[in-house]
Amino acid sequence: MKLKRTRKERTCHECKKTILKNESYGQRSITLGSKQDGESESFDGDYLVVHQMRIKVDICQECAA
Ligand SMILES: [Zn+2]
16 A cells, blocks of 8 residues: 555544554555445436445555565
8 A cells, every 4th residue: 555644633443543754655446335336226217326335544654564
């Protein structure tokens, strides 16, 4: 994982520790939602509901290692 230096305080998604200013952190994308990738649902025939979302979370140096 590529590490960056943070300019603000963040919280590690893994261990919930605070990543302090100027410490290194990494980012990982995680998937939210329970459906399989690419699955969608038809609503009123012309509306697609996507139940999955990928978001980026902050990971501290120790968890990234
Ligand atoms: Zn951590």
